[in-house]
């Protein structure tokens with residue numbers, strides 16, 4: 001039987017939460033000592049075409065990356081790209097998780113397995129966990145994602161009807177067509193006869209919307225694979241009993257806690273949950289979670305759940321956002337709100353914390369280490385003529401030291417609400433526009449061929465059509481004037497279309513060059529902000 005991923009190859013992307021930098025932050029927060037991203041070995045099981053590993057490898061030349069996948073077509077595609085980029089620190093191997101020999105591949109600081117566990121038979125799932133344990137170094141961290149209930153119960157309603165219908169159809173293209181058609185038919189039929197607030201009609205309409213937005217490859221492997229076995233979080237934890245691995249945390253810290261819930265919900269959860277696992281299971285019930293991204297370590301590594309303030313002092317911080325009101329008051333006791341690009345909101349009455357968050361927002365996309373941040377925040381507070389710790393004004397006494405511990409504790413609160421980002425590594429990102437803007441070689445190719453780039457936080461960002469043409473030009477050899485000339489030529493030859501602010505296409509004519517210059521400046525500013533431009 002042909003491999004389903006050979007027939008319909010999966011486009012693999014960059015996933016920020018699998019990056020050794022993101023995992024390293026979590027390890028440190030929970031009292032572990034993971035290897036630095038700049039000098040580590042990373043294994044990805046089920047790496048597909050390497051869309052996650054290859055951009056990591058390009059920016060971390062002293063670390064080593066190994067990917068394993070059963071689909072030869074995908075591995076060959078990834079290998080061709082690695083050859084084109086001339087990377088020597090990443091290799092993809094064609095192989096089956098069931099047959100990988102831990103002795104041969106060696107040991108790893110990070111093991112990543114994204115989007116695989118739920119889609120393989122039980123035997124492969126067990127081997128996947130066993131293999132992870134066998135190759136994970138003592139201080140290592142593993143990332144495993146999987147589909148969970150209760151969220152997947154809703155999705156299974158639709159998967160089951162598609163699988164029933166597809167018994168009669170052969171070939172991926174036909175099946176995809178039929179699957180989309182069936183959901184459309186059932187959703188509209190139910191809508192015609194059901195009340196507007198009918199739960200079944202609402203469920204189908206939502207699922208139909210989700211499916212419409214899925215690429216063929218994603219729909220095929222997400223919904224139509226023969227194996228798709230979601231489980232409850234507590235069942236996943238039970239599976240770990242058979243291997244020397246233990247749960248550290250979720251990559252989304254804010255989903256491990258109930259900070260976003262009303263007091264009475266939090267009180268009840270605190271009463272009924274007797275440990276962290278049951279707390280998270282109840283939270284999954286409340287949130288109707290359908291996908292989990294868990295971080296594991298070896299059993300003997302013993303993570304410490306309570307996050308001590310001292311642990312954030314070795315991290316770097318950044319904030320894609322800023323205060324929600326102006327002027328932003330640093331006065332003690334005056335609550336100031338902040339909004340992050342993640343949609344998270346936080347507010348604080350503390351002068352030093354407010355100053356630190358303003359500083360981070362203004363310096364985005366730069367990351368600041370804790371001491372630099374503390375110093376910059378204290379300087380802002382001094383400039384505003386406010387006592388740094390909000391504890392008294394100018395009474396002639398020597399100025400108190402800014403309260404490190406309070407800032408550290410507040411940054412932990414921010415992390416638990418997803419209001420700031422933490423890193424252990426400073427990626428080589430540009431913080432201002434240089435003369436000759438440059439993006440990574442991987443991104444120049446990915447933009448051109450697949451229409452996306454990996455940001456310097458290692459997240460996929462889809463590009464609008466004009467940017468797909470512009471990004472490949474950013475190899476650091478062209479200055480602004482040359483880029484304007486290139487963009488103008490692309491527009492002239494109809495290879496790129498740019499529009500005025502009201503959406504009208506700009507064509508050849510006297511205003512074309514000025515419009516191209518404006519377009520270029522806007523787009524470069526966007527790329528700087530993503531961030532994608534290299535220093």
Ligand SMILES: C[S@@+](CC[C@H](N)C(=O)[O-])C[C@H]1O[C@@H](n2cnc3c(N)ncnc32)[C@H](O)[C@@H]1O
Nearest residue numbers: 005012013046048069070071096097114115116
């Ligand atoms: C849904 S895709 C996920 C790909 C990638 N990790 C991602 O998240 O974008 C699952 C991948 O696991 C691979 N796979 C499935 N069973 C496997 C096995 N037994 N051994 C190795 N790879 C396997 C498939 O070929 C496919 O590339």
